[in-house]
Amino acid sequence: MEDRARALFSFGIIADVQFADIDDGMNYLRTSRRFYRNSVALLRDAVRHWEETRVSCVIQLGDAIDGYNKSRDASERALDTVMAEFEKSSVDVHHVWGNHEFYNFSRETLMASPLNSAGKAGAGSDLIADDIYAYEFSPAPGFRFVLLDAYDVSVIGRDASSEKHQQAMKLLLKHNSNADLNQPPDSGLEQRFVKFNGGFSVEQLQWLEEVLTLADQKQERVTVFSHLPVHPDATDSICLAWNYEELLLVLRAHKSVMIFISGHDHDGGFCTDPSGVHHITLEGVIETPPDTSAFGTVYVYEDQMLLKGSGRTADRVLRYP
Numbered sequence: 001m002e003d004r005a006r007a008l009f010s011f012g013i014i015a016d017v018q019f020a021d022i023d024d025g026m027n028y029l030r031t032s033r034r035f036y037r038n039s040v041a042l043l044r045d046a047v048r049h050w051e052e053t054r055v056s057c058v059i060q061l062g063d064a065i066d067g068y069n070k071s072r073d074a075s076e077r078a079l080d081t082v083m084a085e086f087e088k089s090s091v092d093v094h095h096v097w098g099n100h101e102f103y104n105f106s107r108e109t110l111m112a113s114p115l116n117s118a119g120k121a122g123a124g125s126d127l128i129a130d131d132i133y134a135y136e137f138s139p140a141p142g143f144r145f146v147l148l149d150a151y152d153v154s155v156i157g158r159d160a161s162s163e164k165h166q167q168a169m170k171l172l173l174k175h176n177s178n179a180d181l182n183q184p185p186d187s188g189l190e191q192r193f194v195k196f197n198g199g200f201s202v203e204q205l206q207w208l209e210e211v212l213t214l215a216d217q218k219q220e221r222v223t224v225f226s227h228l229p230v231h232p233d234a235t236d237s238i239c240l241a242w243n244y245e246e247l248l249l250v251l252r253a254h255k256s257v258m259i260f261i262s263g264h265d266h267d268g269g270f271c272t273d274p275s276g277v278h279h280i281t282l283e284g285v286i287e288t289p290p291d292t293s294a295f296g297t298v299y300v301y302e303d304q305m306l307l308k309g310s311g312r313t314a315d316r317v318l319r320y321p
């Protein structure tokens with residue numbers, strides 16, 4: 001690893017904390033253990049590490065609290081617990097929204113909550129006025145971060161009477177004939193058409209296109225963040241964004257795009273697209289045993305980024321395309 005002191009800046013990444021004050025459990029398929037109560041302790045360790053390493057900012061990749069909180073009337077308490085850990089540090093935290101945010105809160109409530117970090121974006125643009133939780137900002141001169149809303153077109157978090165909900169339901173029913181729409185269709189990439197995923201509207205794709213065109217012109221280096229992964233080689237198909245292909249086309253068309261970082265698939269994943277863009281799916285904290293960890297600190301240089309992984313998260317050298 002290169003001398004970290006020479007980095008231009010660094011930032012922290014963490015995914016799927018899914019905190020709930022309940023005993024350990026299992027995932028739906030009963031293949032992995034979930035450490036609901038301990039997840040906040042792992043978050044605490046990560047925040048302490050970032051405070052010590054003086055990162056410029058942290059990106060929380062979504063699913064900060066688990067859907068179980070809703071049925072226990074504990075959503076706000078759980079969110080307070082998680083936010084209190086972040087607040088122990090003075091580092092700026094940017095929050096991405098995942099499916100579990102919508103299991104706990106309406107989109108309207110989320111917009112007014114501490115999980116809406118768009119106000120920290122400074123001079124960057126956003127889509128908040130269009131009820132899309134996407135924004136961009138420059139973490140350091142020559143660099144740009146874009147946070148996407150992967151549940152923009154979705155049946156969770158969109159009012160049943162809304163056009164986007166109807167559009168999402170139509171798409172789901174076209175691809176998924178199961179009575180329970182959380183149960184995936186049988187084959188390959190089609191498995192992504194489940195209720196707990198979502199996609200990007202035309203409006204959001206156009207905005208991203210504009211942001212990246214400007215970044216190309218300014219010769220900036222862009223990192224894109226989303227709860228849902230968009231590359232089939234970086235995740236299990238069941239976790240992919242519905243219209244991942246459209247998003248990939250936009251990323252591939254812009255030379256400014258360097259890295260795409262997501263959560264959602266708790267096993268994590270990684271690939272480098274033929275375009276040279278690296279796709280990181282970060283391991284989920286919720287399925288990380290108490291004696292280890294899962295988070296990353298990314299050191300940014302002129303010619304590459306270095307992901308220093310903790311615990312289940314591997315180190316990676318990410319050369320710019």
Ligand SMILES: Nc1ncnc2c1ncn2[C@@H]1O[C@H](COP(=O)(O)OP(=O)(O)O)[C@@H](O)[C@H]1O
Pocket residue numbers: 027028029063099100180182183184196264
């Ligand atoms: N194969 C499946 N069939 C039916 N329901 C499923 C399946 N996988 C997940 N679910 C349901 O979908 C929802 C989201 O799944 P979950 O594994 O909790 O997602 P996450 O990984 O985001 O925590 C849960 O309500 C879960 O019970």
